[in-house]
Amino acid sequence: MLIPFDALVAKIAALFRANGCTDPVAAVLADNCAGAERDGCKSHGLFRIPGYVASLRCGWVDGAARPRIEVSAPGLIRVDGANGFAQPALAEVRARAAATARSQGIVLVAIRNAHHFSALAPDVEPFAEDGLLAIAMVNSNCEVAPFGGRKAVFGTDPMAFAAPRSGHPPLVFDQATSVVANGEVRLAARRGEDLAPGTGIDRAGNPTGDPKAILDGGALLPFAGHKGNALLIMIEILCAAIGGGRFSHEIDRTGFESGQTANTGQTLIVIDPTAGGGALPDFVGRVESLLSAAREAGQERFPGDRRLACRRDSYSRGIEVSQETMDSIEALSQTDPARSHAR
Amino acid sequence: MLIPFDALVAKIAALFRANGCTDPVAAVLADNCAGAERDGCKSHGLFRIPGYVASLRCGWVDGAARPRIEVSAPGLIRVDGANGFAQPALAEVRARAAATARSQGIVLVAIRNAHHFSALAPDVEPFAEDGLLAIAMVNSNCEVAPFGGRKAVFGTDPMAFAAPRSGHPPLVFDQATSVVANGEVRLAARRGEDLAPGTGIDRAGNPTGDPKAILDGGALLPFAGHKGNALLIMIEILCAAIGGGRFSHEIDRTGFESGQTANTGQTLIVIDPTAGGGALPDFVGRVESLLSAAREAGQERFPGDRRLACRRDSYSRGIEVSQETMDSIEALSQTDPARSHAR
Numbered sequence: 001m002l003i004p005f006d007a008l009v010a011k012i013a014a015l016f017r018a019n020g021c022t023d024p025v026a027a028v029l030a031d032n033c034a035g036a037e038r039d040g041c042k043s044h045g046l047f048r049i050p051g052y053v054a055s056l057r058c059g060w061v062d063g064a065a066r067p068r069i070e071v072s073a074p075g076l077i078r079v080d081g082a083n084g085f086a087q088p089a090l091a092e093v094r095a096r097a098a099a100t101a102r103s104q105g106i107v108l109v110a111i112r113n114a115h116h117f118s119a120l121a122p123d124v125e126p127f128a129e130d131g132l133l134a135i136a137m138v139n140s141n142c143e144v145a146p147f148g149g150r151k152a153v154f155g156t157d158p159m160a161f162a163a164p165r166s167g168h169p170p171l172v173f174d175q176a177t178s179v180v181a182n183g184e185v186r187l188a189a190r191r192g193e194d195l196a197p198g199t200g201i202d203r204a205g206n207p208t209g210d211p212k213a214i215l216d217g218g219a220l221l222p223f224a225g226h227k228g229n230a231l232l233i234m235i236e237i238l239c240a241a242i243g244g245g246r247f248s249h250e251i252d253r254t255g256f257e258s259g260q261t262a263n264t265g266q267t268l269i270v271i272d273p274t275a276g277g278g279a280l281p282d283f284v285g286r287v288e289s290l291l292s293a294a295r296e297a298g299q300e301r302f303p304g305d306r307r308l309a310c311r312r313d314s315y316s317r318g319i320e321v322s323q324e325t326m327d328s329i330e331a332l333s334q335t336d337p338a339r340s341h342a343r
Numbered sequence: 344m345l346i347p348f349d350a351l352v353a354k355i356a357a358l359f360r361a362n363g364c365t366d367p368v369a370a371v372l373a374d375n376c377a378g379a380e381r382d383g384c385k386s387h388g389l390f391r392i393p394g395y396v397a398s399l400r401c402g403w404v405d406g407a408a409r410p411r412i413e414v415s416a417p418g419l420i421r422v423d424g425a426n427g428f429a430q431p432a433l434a435e436v437r438a439r440a441a442a443t444a445r446s447q448g449i450v451l452v453a454i455r456n457a458h459h460f461s462a463l464a465p466d467v468e469p470f471a472e473d474g475l476l477a478i479a480m481v482n483s484n485c486e487v488a489p490f491g492g493r494k495a496v497f498g499t500d501p502m503a504f505a506a507p508r509s510g511h512p513p514l515v516f517d518q519a520t521s522v523v524a525n526g527e528v529r530l531a532a533r534r535g536e537d538l539a540p541g542t543g544i545d546r547a548g549n550p551t552g553d554p555k556a557i558l559d560g561g562a563l564l565p566f567a568g569h570k571g572n573a574l575l576i577m578i579e580i581l582c583a584a585i586g587g588g589r590f591s592h593e594i595d596r597t598g599f600e601s602g603q604t605a606n607t608g609q610t611l612i613v614i615d616p617t618a619g620g621g622a623l624p625d626f627v628g629r630v631e632s633l634l635s636a637a638r639e640a641g642q643e644r645f646p647g648d649r650r651l652a653c654r655r656d657s658y659s660r661g662i663e664v665s666q667e668t669m670d671s672i673e674a675l676s677q678t679d680p681a682r683s684h685a686r
Contacts, residue, residue, distance in 0.1 A: 072619025075418045076448025105419025106451045108614060133580070146642035153640045161577045173573035205641070224567040230516035230646045233633070234504045237476070241629040242616045249636045269612065271451060273585045276415025286584040290576070293592045297496045298548070299489035303573045 001326060002318030008034040011326075015049065015333040019056040021063030028088045036119050038319050040310030043183025044119040046325050051260035052117060053332045060259025061085065061115045067092050075104045078243050081114025086138065086266050089114050090123055097270050101132050105275035109268040110243025115261035116140065120160035121174035121307065123268065128162035128170030131284075133271040136160045139239040141262040142248040144178045145219040147229035150205030152219035155248035155262065156182050157235040166284040171291070173303035177231050178220040185211045185220065239265035344669060345661030351377040358392065358676040362399040364406030368431045375430050379462050381662050383653030386526025387462040389668050394603035395460060396675045403602025404428060404458045410435050418447045421586050424457025429481065429609050432457050433466055440613050444475055448618035452611040453586025458604035459483065463503035464517035464650065466611065471505035471513030474627075476614040479503045482582040484605040485591040487521045488562040490572035493548030495562035498591035498605065499525050500578040509627040514634070516646035520574050521563040528554045528563065582608040 003011075009030045016026035029052070037045030055061045065084025069092065072078050077097060081089040089111050100107040116138045127134035140155030158181070160174035176182075179199045188195050189211035197209040203217030214220060222228030240247045245265020253259050273283045291302060346354075352373045359369035372395070380388030398404045408427025412435065415421050420440060424432040432454050443450040459481045470477035483498030501524070503517035519525075522542045531538050532554035540552040546560030557563060565571030583590045588608020596602050616626045634645060 070619075073446065073448030073615070075450075076615075076618045078619075103416070104447060105416030106449055106612070107418075108449045133585075135577075146637040146640055148643055149637060149641035151640045153636045153642075161573070163577075163580050171576070173577070175570050175573060223570055226644075226646075227518050227566055229642075230504070230518060233514070233637070233646065234478075234506075234516070236633055237506050237630055241626055241633070242476075242614065247629075247633050247636070249633075269449070271585065272416070272419075275419050276413075276421075283584055286590075287580055290579055290584070290590050290592075293496045293590070294489040294492060294576070297489055297494045298492035299496075299572075300491055301569075303569075303576065 001321050001323060003321050003326075004318050005034060005038050005314060008037065008319055008321070011329060011333075012046075012049070015053070015329055016056075016063065018333045018335050019053050019063065021056070024091075025063055025065070025085060025088045028091050029085060032087050032118050032122050034319070035122055037321070038311055038314040039121075039307040040314075041119050041121070041307065043181060043187060046321065046329070047183065047187075048117055049329060049332060055115065055117070055259045055261040058256050058258045060253065060256035061261050061263070065089075067111075067114070069093055069096070075100065075107050077107060077109045079109065079111040079114075081111050083113055083263060084115070085261075086111055086114040086116035087118065087123070090266070090268070094126070097268065098127060098130055098132060101127075101270040101272045102275065106269065106271045108242070109270070110239075110245075111266040112240075112243040112245035113263060114245075114266060115263050116266055117261040119174055120158050121162075121172050121304070123266075124160045124162035124174075125170055125172050127270050128164045128172065131164045131272075131274070133164075133273055134160075134162045135269045136266065137235045137239050138266040139236050139245070139248045139262075139264045141182065142251055143182060143220055144232065144248075145201055145205075145221060146232070147222050147226045150201065153249045154222075154232040154236055155264065156220060157232050157239070157248070159231070159235060163287050164284050165291075166288045168288075169304075169308055171287065171302065171304060172307070177222060177228055177235060179223050179228075180220070182220070185214055189215055238267045242267060344664050344666060346664050347661050348377060348381050348657060351380065351662055351664070354672060354676075355389075355392070358672055359395070359399075359406065361676045361678050362396050362406065364399070367434075368406050368408070368428060371431045371434050372428060375461050375465050377662070378465055380664070381654055381657040382464075382650040383657075384462050384464070384650065386524060386530060389664065389672070390526065390530075391460055392672060392675060398458070398460075398602045398604040401599050401601045403596065403599035404604050404606070408432075410454075410457070412436055412439070418443065418450050420450060420452045422452065422454040422457075424454050426456055426606060427458070428604075429454055429457040429459035430461065430466070433609070433611070437469070440611065441470060441473055441475060444470075444613040444615045445618065449612065449614045451585070452613070453582075453588075454609040455583075455586040455588035456606060457588075457609060458606050459609055460604040462517055463501050464505075464515050464647070466609075467503045467505035467517075468513055468515050470613050471507045471515065474507045474615075474617070476507070476616055477503075477505045478612045479609065480578045480582050481609040482579050482588070482591045482605075482607045484525065485594055486525060486563055487575065487591075488544055488548075488564060489575070490565050490569045493544065496592045497565075497575040497579055498607065499563060500575050500582070500591070502574070502578060506630050507627050508634075509631045511631075512647075512651055514630065514645065514647060515650070520566060520571055520578060522566050523563070525563070528557055532558055581610045585610060
């Protein structure tokens with residue numbers, strides 16, 4: 001089944017509204033979720049809907065949360081996500097963050113007490129569409145063991161970056177700091193395929209590429225061993241310790257066992273590379289010249305290329321969604337009787 | 344031969360002065376170079392002295408440069424290193440950067456037209472000793488091929504991070520974004536040892552672990568494949584394109600062929616995690632709790648542990664330096680006749 005982007009957004013927004021989200025929260029999440037599917041980022045698109053719904057229905061995340069913004073210093077904005085989703089909290093603070101980056105040169109936004117359950121690319125891309133640089137990090141569910149360790153302490157803790165280009169959509173990367181992202185482990189387990197040896201450890205702490213062993217009491221490992229481990233420590237500190245969010249290992253679902261989203265911290269650093277004029281007038285031209293040099297050296301694929309190709313395809317042909325997935329969205333869009341009763 | 348730290352600093356400072364550095368530049372570089380040796384970071388210590396001297400003697404780098412500081416916006420400081428070394432430029436701007444981080448919450452310092460030829464850890468550690476977080480990046484000599492490419496475009500482009508701890512020296516990491524640092528390739532070549540397969544490519548673009556093939560027209564590769572490649576693109580953009588420095592592939596030594604240092608860009612982001620009070624009073628306590636959790640999960644070595652152990656040892660026993668190295672320092676401390684003549 002091929003569905004136009006807008007129609008898919010509308011369907012998912014209805015699902016979120018039926019599960020306790022306010023209109024603006026549902027709109028932001030639907031655009032994000034359908035956008036991931038449109039961009040070919042299947043592990044963060046419709047695949048995540050049952051997890052969103054389960055988390056909302058048990059009360060683990062608040063779909064009606066109203067984030068509170070606190071400007072701690074001219075270049076530092078802390079946001080209390082009020083146990084809602086991170087994307088609507090970011091949507092509230094986005095314009096202020098961009099304006100602050102332009103006036104100050106750089107701004108740090110630290111969101112705490114918020115659930116991030118999607119890709120990070122959509123958080124940074126719009127800043128770069130406005131000519132700004134953005135770096136985003138989020139600490140996520142506790143499922144990555146430290147290098148040399150035997151059990152999970154960190155999240156997969158992705159980092160994303162976006163830079164404006166000249167006559168092109170922004171350059172964007174978004175990557176887990178573990179060997180692979182959690183979604184990839186789940187998809188491999190579902191397909192019955194093994195991952196590369198050393199992708200994770202089993203529950204006894206032995207290296208393994210078996211996705212089921214990783215998911216069943218095991219853990220993922222940092223990419224590039226001690227180097228990825230160092231980045232994980234940095235991301236946990238920047239995300240959770242500056243804004244006041246939870247470290248990945250502090251997430252406690254007691255009483256909300258069916259909750260799947262992670263209530264943690266997210267940090268964005270937004271930079272206006274042209275602030276104050278100064279040394280270099282043609283920032284985007286410089287980015288272009290770097291990419292040309294890499295292309296000339298034989299690099300054929302750049303970060304985000306696949307995503308942009310999928311996006312173009314989705315807009316022209318529609319987004320392919322299976323009947324089974326559409327049925328599941330339909331079923332989960334029925335107001336949950338238990339939750340209605342609780343109200 | 345075991346030499347006390349201060350005596351080694353004095354010896355190296357004399358060497359730098361004899362090769363055209365002003366007193367303050369010589370002092371900063373000597374402290375940095377002896378400090379790397381003291382901390383067991385041999386690839387960035389005395390090993391680099393011939394490269395420093397060659398670069399100074401041919402006029403590729405200016406040991407008497409006076410950096411110019413330009414505050415482009417309240418949170419953005421650009422520094423023109425005036426073709427001098429990056430460390431003295433950073434020393435000039437350090438106090439202002441720390442003060443700006445405290446008042447603004449975050450500051451970005453972009454140094455252009457400066458030569459960084461040492462480890463990055465010493466650039467970030469002092470900020471964390473003052474309770475601040477610091478991230479530093481520098482793009483370096485052109486010797487890393489893009490993922491899937493056949494020739495060098497990027498530098499090894501290290502990233503360093505420092506965070507304050509409670510009752511401990513700061514947590515510091517400093518790592519090349521290539522599989523290994525250039526110094527490790529040179530040391531392996533000198534020892535006649537192979538590196539892991541896929542550490543780099545030879546001049547034909549084929550994967551290799553032979554350090555001589557990597558150095559002889561080949562290139563290193565990014566760590567973790569496309570993930571490290573994405574970080575390299577980010578670091579080149581943040582270092583060179585914001586401040587107006589050279590990309591690694593733009594370094595041109597025509598007329599200065601014996602120059603070894605890299606005239607590029609360096610970017611530091613310094614954050615006051617407690618700015619404006621706000622969510623979390625006990626920042627360093629939070630860092631400690633994260634590290635405790637990792638230790639409890641079985642992680643035994645943390646970033647910087649080895650460096651701190653070497654440092655303690657060097658202060659108590661002295662720094663071990665071979666007679667051959669001391670002789671070479673002595674010889675290179677003789678004022679260069681060619682250079683004196685040119686003046």
